[in-house]
Amino acid sequence: MxxxxxxxxxxxxxxxxxxxxxxxxxxxxxxxxxxxxxxxxxxxxxxxxxxxxxxxxxxxxxxxxxxxxxxxxxxxxxxxxxxxxxxxxxxxxxxxxxxxxxxxxxxxxxxxxxxxxxxxxxxxxxxxxxxxxxxxxxxxxxxxxxxxxxxxxxxxxxxxxxxxxxxxxxxxxxxxxxxxxxxxxxxxxxxxxxxxxxxxxxxxxxxxxxxxxxxxxxxxxxxxxxxxxxxxxxxxxxxxxxxxxxxxxxxxxxxxxxxxxxxxxxxxxxxxxxxxxxxxxxxxxxxxxxxxxxxxxxxxxxxxxxxxxxxxxxxxxxxxxxxxxxxxxxxxxxxxxxxxxxxxxxxxxxxxxxxxxVEQPLPVEQGDQLAVIAAPGWAVAGTSADGVVRVYNHGTDHAHPGDRTGDSPIYARLGYSTATAPVMDDDGWDSPLDQSAVLLDTLGRATHRSGFTTLDVRLDDAGQAAVLASRACCHWVEPDPTAPDHGSGRPGAALDAGTLTTVSVVRGAWEVRLVHVDPAGAPGWERVTALRLGGWPVPAADPPTGEPHDSTAGSGTASAEAASPQAGAWPVARADGMGLVSTAVGLSGLTVAGVDRLPDATPLGEWTAVPWLKAVPRAGAWHVAALALNGGGTTPPHAEITGPEDAPVVRVTWPDQVNTTAALPLPPTGPHHPAQNESSAA
Missing domain, CATH: 1.50.10.20 (Glycosyltransferase)
Structure with a gap:
């Protein structure tokens, strides 16, 4: 031996x-x-x-x-x-x-x-x-x-x-x-x-x-x-x-x-x-x-x-x-x-x-990894340069399809990793910020997606990118504070805000996230003021920087940095953590970027920094962002949506010039998701 x-x-x-x-x-x-x-x-x-x-x-x-x-x-x-x-x-x-x-x-x-x-x-x-x-x-x-x-x-x-x-x-x-x-x-x-x-x-x-x-x-x-x-x-x-x-x-x-x-x-x-x-x-x-x-x-x-x-x-x-x-x-x-x-x-x-x-290397130590796991609705992306494994989630919420509970931050987020922890303070349970796609009301409260429908979990034809999609009847929840915590999202009275169809196209450290907004049939649509996409939450050692807080960005207890882009520029938010960088770039339909810094929100650091993007949502349109944890460079992917309305396609050009083309889901139809009509988007 x-x-x-x-x-x-x-x-x-x-x-x-x-x-x-x-x-x-x-x-x-x-x-x-x-x-x-x-x-x-x-x-x-x-x-x-x-x-x-x-x-x-x-x-x-x-x-x-x-x-x-x-x-x-x-x-x-x-x-x-x-x-x-x-x-x-x-x-x-x-x-x-x-x-x-x-x-x-x-x-x-x-x-x-x-x-x-x-x-x-x-x-x-x-x-x-x-x-x-x-x-x-x-x-x-x-x-x-x-x-x-x-x-x-x-x-x-x-x-x-x-x-x-x-x-x-x-x-x-x-x-x-x-x-x-x-x-x-x-x-x-x-x-x-x-x-x-x-x-x-x-x-x-x-x-x-x-x-x-x-x-x-x-x-x-x-x-x-x-x-x-x-x-x-x-x-x-x-x-x-x-x-x-x-x-x-x-x-x-x-x-x-x-x-x-x-x-x-x-x-x-x-x-x-x-x-x-x-x-x-x-x-x-x-x-x-x-x-x-x-x-x-x-x-x-x-x-x-x-x-x-x-x-x-x-x-x-x-x-x-x-x-x-x-x-x-x-x-x-x-x-x-x-x-x-x-x-x-x-x-x-x-x-x-x-x-x-003799010990053998882990997959992420052997090279970059990309795989899909059908049962939980996950894509797994590991990058050997930093040893981080990321999971993109379009199938797990610790709930049943059609449920209208709050999101559990430990189950229903759009992404998890081996280097970050989801925000688990009270706001993290009641008003999702990190790794989310939400509608905000006039008080800045975010919707939940538990009960969503998984639409797609697959590798593209070339095996170089993963494509995931899900559709949620997004809803606000007035949480029941007496409900026992067994890991599920908090129950409570729910109000539907609209239907969000979310697509993740993933390669390496980057995700191109596309969100389609459909307000039809949602009684709470008139309360919607913004669409917000949240990025990776990174542990940080620094306290709030003192910039004015944008009340529609996130928690009222957090500090935030917000900026509108200059003409022709993409809105960009970058959160520097302890050895980690979380980046959010608005590629289409997103107009404001910022970073929330949250105290004692995860077990990994005294502070947690979360970048986000937002805009007044355009009914019937796709809103597109690129998000990364340790993006490995300053150039984000580029995404272009083409094709007829009844067969939209997204073409993603990654920083290394590899291209991925994926069909986008059609708008929702049926008795619970009536066809889009322009008057409902007022």
């Missing part, structure tokens, strides 16, 4: 660094254990479900990490973890203990944590479960058996929590239900989407749960004791889907190891590495062991090098550092320890190929 230093030319991380991080995290967490160890409650304000649930999460989620560590060492336990967790299990399962666990019948979150407990009891069976006192084993069975026949499980990735618990129960002679198992497995099949992807439920919910839950659990379940009879006929499909998904997943890691900042539960951080380890466990035939470890090590090291875990060895609610706004309602002080899923590789022994292979 090569010397360890030669195994990891990209990250420098070998199994030694992984084990040291795991031990540090476990040692730190156990400083906040209850006397028996049944609850582990890291410091901080209690989560939305209370301290007792936080303590159960702390036990179950660190138990995942401890189990991986012990299994990979074939039961060796220099940290005395087995004895400590055995004592915690004995007390937590005792209904008369003052440290008892919250029960599944008492709180839904206990069903989630029960699955982690069951998985690790199975994984460490000869060293832990088989050595527990029979009375403790009986209590654990009684505790887990509360899930059998429970019909209140959310119909998303939660079905796997019941599957793995009942599989463990069946293996130890406890109660279980074949009907439950078959029903849950069938429900999982209903989540299958094109290209190896899953949706996390019936909504257009595409995020990290695809990898760290819907691909991970089938592989782990198939290896549980007694699962072979039910899993064997299903496992080939699980592996095939995982292999196909991994080809996309490795494209979504930046050269610096950052995962995509998109979707809910981002406080789980390097749980994003879980599908790469699942591929190693399953023996992926699509992605090499060296590339799987490169992706996983890159993701974990990305956080470890930037303050997570913190100086005390703890994971907090945030990204690199504490940032409570990232938490959903269900997030508590121990919730971030689901990051342990991203350390599953430690369950594989040191001589496994994933540990002995």
């Amino acid at each position: 090569r010397p360890e230093v030669d195994l990891s030319p990209y990250t420098g991380w070998t199994r030694t660094e992984w084990a040291a991080l795991a031990d540090r995290m476990l040692d730190a967490a156990w400083r906040y254990a209850s006397p028996t160890g049944a609850r582990i409650t890291p410091p901080g304000a209690p989560g939305g479900y209370g301290t007792a649930v936080d303590g159960l999460e702390g036990f179950a989620r660190t138990f995942l990490l401890a189990g991986f560590r012990i299994a990979g060492e074939h039961g060796a336990d220099p940290g005395n973890l087995l004895e400590r967790y055995a004592a915690g299990i004995a007390a937590g399962s005792d209904p008369h203990s003052p440290e008892r666990w919250v029960m599944p019948r008492e709180h839904g979150q206990a069903k989630v944590e029960a699955a982690s407990i069951a998985l690790i009891l199975d994984l460490t069976r000869p060293w832990l479960w088989d050595r527990l006192d029979p009375a403790v084993q009986e209590r654990v069975v009684d505790y887990l058996a509360q899930v059998v026949g429970d019909h209140t499980y959310p119909q998303n990735n939660w079905v796997w929590f019941r599957i793995v618990v009942e599989q463990f129960l069946a293996s130890v002679g406890g109660p279980w239900s074949l009907e439950d198992m078959e029903s849950d497995l069938a429900r999982h099949e209903s989540f299958v989407r094109e290209g190896g992807w899953y949706s996390d439920g019936d909504e257009r919910s595409y995020d990290h749960y695809v990898g760290w839950a819907l691909h991970l659990y089938p592989i782990l379940w198939s290896r549980m004791a007694g699962a072979q009879q039910m899993s064997a006929p299903r496992l080939p499909a699980y592996r095939q889907r995982l292999d196909r998904f991994l080809l996309d997943a490795v494209r979504l890691v930046g050269a610096d190891g950052s995962p995509l900042l998109q979707g809910r539960s981002l406080v789980y951080r390097f749980a994003a590495a879980a599908p790469y380890w699942a591929g190693a466990v399953a023996g992926s035939e699509a992605v090499s062991p060296g590339l799987l470890r490169r992706a996983a090590s890159g993701v974990v090291k990305h956080f470890a090098d930037r303050g997570a875990p913190d100086e005390d060895g703890l994971l907090t609610l945030g990204w690199f550092h504490p940032w409570r706004r990232m938490a959903q309602r269900y997030s508590g002080t121990a919730s971030p320890y689901w990051a342990a899923k991203g350390m599953l590789g430690l369950a594989l022994p040191a001589d496994h190929p994933v540990w002995t292979a």
Whole structure:
């Protein structure tokens, strides 16, 4: 075998660094254990479900990490973890203990944590479960058996929590239900989407749960004791889907190891590495062991090098550092320890190929990348010069087609990347600015697009550009402040403003964005004062510059710089961030450009700078902009719309003189989108 230093030319991380991080995290967490160890409650304000649930999460989620560590060492336990967790299990399962666990019948979150407990009891069976006192084993069975026949499980990735618990129960002679198992497995099949992807439920919910839950659990379940009879006929499909998904997943890691900042539960951080380890466990035939470890090590090291875990060895609610706004309602002080899923590789022994292979470069390290992913409606553009991966989104909103809720900033934006975070302050939820195409009312409030229709997701004929399109009945929302935050956009009373058809033509760091405005049939059209296109939000260290704020540009709490172009010039807005540049250029129909600087709006920097373009919208016309994150030059693409009204075409000339031609969608028609009439545009 090569010397360890030669195994990891990209990250420098070998199994030694992984084990040291795991031990540090476990040692730190156990400083906040209850006397028996049944609850582990890291410091901080209690989560939305209370301290007792936080303590159960702390036990179950660190138990995942401890189990991986012990299994990979074939039961060796220099940290005395087995004895400590055995004592915690004995007390937590005792209904008369003052440290008892919250029960599944008492709180839904206990069903989630029960699955982690069951998985690790199975994984460490000869060293832990088989050595527990029979009375403790009986209590654990009684505790887990509360899930059998429970019909209140959310119909998303939660079905796997019941599957793995009942599989463990069946293996130890406890109660279980074949009907439950078959029903849950069938429900999982209903989540299958094109290209190896899953949706996390019936909504257009595409995020990290695809990898760290819907691909991970089938592989782990198939290896549980007694699962072979039910899993064997299903496992080939699980592996095939995982292999196909991994080809996309490795494209979504930046050269610096950052995962995509998109979707809910981002406080789980390097749980994003879980599908790469699942591929190693399953023996992926699509992605090499060296590339799987490169992706996983890159993701974990990305956080470890930037303050997570913190100086005390703890994971907090945030990204690199504490940032409570990232938490959903269900997030508590121990919730971030689901990051342990991203350390599953430690369950594989040191001589496994994933540990002995030499790291291979990520796709973005091999060259510029351009691909489309049909299921979530994404185009992926990675640029090797800066190592940044960008996703352009015309298919994901964590909603159903036709919904009229607010946009979730972590799902419904037109773009996400490995270097930027969507604006997540209150205005970011209630009045979209970054990566958006919106109509503004007289108060400067922006519309939302959730419930849109995806029209196109493809590469052009030459494979040199991606073309995406979607159509939204844009609406203002009066958000319900009492609605629980589970990642979806905020519900509330909605008022339709008009129909926007948005097209993204993407190549390299540039996007040409074309927006068609149709006011017909929208009761709120008379309130519209402007169309605004928002660009990439870049983290910035500088405070507001003090220029007068344009109230129609963005948030009333932000500072803005605005300028109208000189005759014959394009309006241009440029936001300089920390090593990043976000550019917005108006190519046609946009007359004003500016930059909003927002305080404490993302977890990446003290300030966030967002460039934007706007104009009084022209009904029935296309408005065209070029937007870039690190555009790699000062010359933007050029776009020209030609052809008859019933067959419009856009021709884009990129800075390197490559041309892309794409047909544009026709104006909307039908009972919900009446044909355009000139009088409605007054």
